Amino acid sequence: MAQMNMVQALNSGMDVMLGRDPSVILMGEDIGYFGGVFRTTDGLQRKYGEHRVLDTPIAEGAIIGAAIGMGVNGLRPVAEIQFADYIYPGFDQIVSELARLRYRTAGEFFAPVTIRTPCGGGIRGGQTHSQSPEGIFTHVSGIKVIMPSNPYDAKGLLITAIEDDDPVVFFEPKRLYNGPFDGDPTKAAVPWSTHPKGEVPEGHYGVPFGKADVVRSGSDLTIVTYGTMVFVATLAAANAGVDAEIIDLRSLVPLDVDTICTSVKKTGRCVVAHEATRFSGFGAEILSVIQEECFWELEAPIQRVAGWDTPYPHAFEWQYFPGPARVQAAIRAAMEPA
Amino acid sequence: MRNLSRLHVPRTPARPGEAPDFSYVDLSPAGAVSRPEVTAKVRDIGPLALELVRVLDDAHDAVGPWNPHLDASDLQVGLRHMLLTRIYDERMQRTQRAGKISFYMRSLGEEAVSVAQCMALRPADMLFPGYRNQGLHIARGIPLVDLMCQLLSNTRDMCKGRQLPVMYHSRAGNIFSISGNLATQLPQAVGWAMAAAIKGEDHIASTWIGEGGSAEADFHHALLFASVYQAPVIINVVNNQWAISTFQGYAGGEQRSFAARGPGYGIAGIRVDGNDFLAVHAVTQWAAERARKGAGPTVIELVTYRAGPHSTSDDPTRYRAKDEPEHWPLGDPIDRLKRHLIKLGAWSEERHQALSAELDAAVVMSWKEAVTFGTLNEGPRLDPDLMFEDVFKEIPQNLLKQRALMRTEKG
Numbered sequence: 001m002a003q004m005n006m007v008q009a010l011n012s013g014m015d016v017m018l019g020r021d022p023s024v025i026l027m028g029e030d031i032g033y034f035g036g037v038f039r040t041t042d043g044l045q046r047k048y049g050e051h052r053v054l055d056t057p058i059a060e061g062a063i064i065g066a067a068i069g070m071g072v073n074g075l076r077p078v079a080e081i082q083f084a085d086y087i088y089p090g091f092d093q094i095v096s097e098l099a100r101l102r103y104r105t106a107g108e109f110f111a112p113v114t115i116r117t118p119c120g121g122g123i124r125g126g127q128t129h130s131q132s133p134e135g136i137f138t139h140v141s142g143i144k145v146i147m148p149s150n151p152y153d154a155k156g157l158l159i160t161a162i163e164d165d166d167p168v169v170f171f172e173p174k175r176l177y178n179g180p181f182d183g184d185p186t187k188a189a190v191p192w193s194t195h196p197k198g199e200v201p202e203g204h205y206g207v208p209f210g211k212a213d214v215v216r217s218g219s220d221l222t223i224v225t226y227g228t229m230v231f232v233a234t235l236a237a238a239n240a241g242v243d244a245e246i247i248d249l250r251s252l253v254p255l256d257v258d259t260i261c262t263s264v265k266k267t268g269r270c271v272v273a274h275e276a277t278r279f280s281g282f283g284a285e286i287l288s289v290i291q292e293e294c295f296w297e298l299e300a301p302i303q304r305v306a307g308w309d310t311p312y313p314h315a316f317e318w319q320y321f322p323g324p325a326r327v328q329a330a331i332r333a334a335m336e337p338a
Numbered sequence: 339m340r341n342l343s344r345l346h347v348p349r350t351p352a353r354p355g356e357a358p359d360f361s362y363v364d365l366s367p368a369g370a371v372s373r374p375e376v377t378a379k380v381r382d383i384g385p386l387a388l389e390l391v392r393v394l395d396d397a398h399d400a401v402g403p404w405n406p407h408l409d410a411s412d413l414q415v416g417l418r419h420m421l422l423t424r425i426y427d428e429r430m431q432r433t434q435r436a437g438k439i440s441f442y443m444r445s446l447g448e449e450a451v452s453v454a455q456c457m458a459l460r461p462a463d464m465l466f467p468g469y470r471n472q473g474l475h476i477a478r479g480i481p482l483v484d485l486m487c488q489l490l491s492n493t494r495d496m497c498k499g500r501q502l503p504v505m506y507h508s509r510a511g512n513i514f515s516i517s518g519n520l521a522t523q524l525p526q527a528v529g530w531a532m533a534a535a536i537k538g539e540d541h542i543a544s545t546w547i548g549e550g551g552s553a554e555a556d557f558h559h560a561l562l563f564a565s566v567y568q569a570p571v572i573i574n575v576v577n578n579q580w581a582i583s584t585f586q587g588y589a590g591g592e593q594r595s596f597a598a599r600g601p602g603y604g605i606a607g608i609r610v611d612g613n614d615f616l617a618v619h620a621v622t623q624w625a626a627e628r629a630r631k632g633a634g635p636t637v638i639e640l641v642t643y644r645a646g647p648h649s650t651s652d653d654p655t656r657y658r659a660k661d662e663p664e665h666w667p668l669g670d671p672i673d674r675l676k677r678h679l680i681k682l683g684a685w686s687e688e689r690h691q692a693l694s695a696e697l698d699a700a701v702v703m704s705w706k707e708a709v710t711f712g713t714l715n716e717g718p719r720l721d722p723d724l725m726f727e728d729v730f731k732e733i734p735q736n737l738l739k740q741r742a743l744m745r746t747e748k749g
Binding site: 025051052054056057059061062064065066067068069070071072073075076077089092093096097102103105106107108109141142146166167191198209254255257287 | 455464466496497500501505507509514515517519522524525526527528529530531532533536537543549555557559560562566567576587649727728729730731734
């Protein structure tokens with residue numbers, strides 16, 4: 001075991017896979033010599049060479065298109081899109097090609113591509129460095145969508161993604177790179193070394209897809225969340241003085257319906273929280289699943305917490321961000337007596 | 339009213355009711371274009387992207403430095419593949435008209451592109467076709483029954499009923515799947531070629547797009563990556579003059595050739611008579627050797643003409659001069675190769691007619707076999723359960739639930 005922040009854990013995951021499997025290659029903007037703008041691939045080109053850790057031109061459509069061709073030719077490319085906000089030039093290649101290649105060829109061709117991309121706000125990134133577009137990808141048939149919330153899961157899920165024969169879009173909440181962030185920007189930064197999930201094995205291990213993590217057991221209500229909001233929800237529940245069961249989904253596609261529904265049936269109350277915008281957000285899908293599966297066990301309407309339905313504004317970041325106050329208000333509403 | 343805007347709108351040479359006009363097509367005499375070494379520097383071979391490589395002259399002789407000196411037997415094989423492609427196309431077009439398949443796209447007049455290029459490549463080279471490259475499948479010996487079963491979406495359909503007709507693939511034949519979204523295969527072909535180079539193999543990739551599709555960003559992405567990583571790939575622009583109703587000027591062909599996109603990216607560009615089997619074979623061989631030697635990618639513009647409609651859903655008399663096909667200055671690829679072989683003393687009208695009859699009979703026989711596996715309207719049918727497979731490697735829980743739900747809808 002070693003102490004790692006999320007950047008180091010992701011780096012270790014790629015290091016392990018580059019070492020184990022000669023078909024694994026990394027590609028992306030600034031990832032090679034420089035080691036990535038967030039340092040996630042630091043040192044890997046030096047260790048594995050320019051042919052396996054490729055610096056690329058600034059052309060996301062080409063990065064993903066080429067990664068697909070490499071995947072068809074037996075490689076396991078891990079493509080970094082520098083910010084999730086930059087992923088759209090590659091959108092057609094992801095949605096029409098990567099997601100559907102296995103389907104349209106009846107399994108004869110496939111491309112085991114992992115697309116890593118930092119997402120989320122809270123870093124003064126403005127509207128082009130703060131988005132959480134996971135719901136756009138969960139809507140597409142044929143790709144798995146992952147978002148870890150801590151170093152241990154980040155490494156294990158990334159290794160699972162690289163080893164998976166299906167394409168994976170892997171979102172990294174960048175506000176969590178250096179420490180668990182609970183949504184209060186006035187507090188001093190907390191490093192991962194203070195958190196048990198900052199303990200990361202140095203070798204190979206996987207965290208399975210489709211398995212949510214119950215990060216806190218409780219009996220009053222269930223909070224279903226993922227990414228940065230795991231820590232925001234934990235603080236909000238403590239502030240509200242409720243015994244919340246907090247579920248970190250980790251994997252949005254495939255979705256662990258059993259863990260969500262078992263918990264909601266137990267508590268009878270539920271808040272769904274994500275940083276992404278609300279309208280047609282992934283939270284709506286979770287609400288719908290709970291309504292279908294747990295309707296008769298519910299004691300109050302399900303509450304939803306999300307970013308406002310606006311672009312992410314630079315100057316009003318903390319009024320936009322669904323912080324502890326917004327989650328607390330939702331918890332209070334969910335705790336109203338029936 | 340007088341148009342006061344300074345905006346230039348490409349002027350289509352001839353619309354219905356106007357006289358066909360191909361004066362915009364720059365031609366070079368057969369044999370006139372020099373053939374550089376395959377390792378030549380891009381900056382030293384710029385004119386190749388503007389001239390027109392031609393081997394067959396008006397007297398049907400093979401002339402000049404690009405003559406590939408193929409054996410007559412190879413030329414006969416090429417003629418056979420092209421003729422089979424055309425007869426297959428004609429039969430399938432009629433089948434669509436008879437309501438047996440939903441959709442079809444012929445390659446009438448463009449057969450030399452797929453057949454000659456495929457014959458200039460090796461079987462292990464990976465092909466990333468567009469939708470009018472059925473000649474690649476035929477030249478690689480894919481059984482017609484397999485292609486027909488795809489058109490029929492029947493129980494032997496390689497795509498299990500998931501793809502529009504003509505979107506074939508062949509894993510065993512090293513022919514990639516056709517998307518239906520234009521130009522997406524180009525950066526994929528470059529990636530495939532990059533992987534071949536990373537792995538130290540000497541296989542190359544070759545990919546095709548129409549001049550219309552070359553307007554997509556994916557085309558430019560492909561050229562950029564091919565150039566940056568000197569990927570062993572051939573990027574073919576099949577300039578058949580028409581993208582449904584818009585002539586090639588709307589794809590940017592008015593000011594500069596499509597082959598010249600290559601040198602702009604630091605890639606060799608060659609413009610070739612796409613209806614000249616020998617010239618197409620020769621430039622493809624040149625580009626393949628260049629790629630295999632690690633000397634870099636090539637953009638080939640194949641100047642040809644879409645003699646038929648875009649697809650069975652299209653009527654070109656609504657947007658182009660009716661007699662335009664007869665005025666195309668580069669003739670017909672099958673006719674030209676036939677006349678060359680006759681001139682060589684290796685072919686005759688009688689043999690040609692006999693071959694046509696033989697191939698037509700083979701197509702009819704294949705169709706009879708294909709329909710035994712089902713058609714759109716009758717015979718054995720694919721199990722709708724197949725809809726839920728291959729979305730992922732393993733069927734996830736939610737799809738198993740939906741499959742069960744669909745089964746209850748059957749009654």
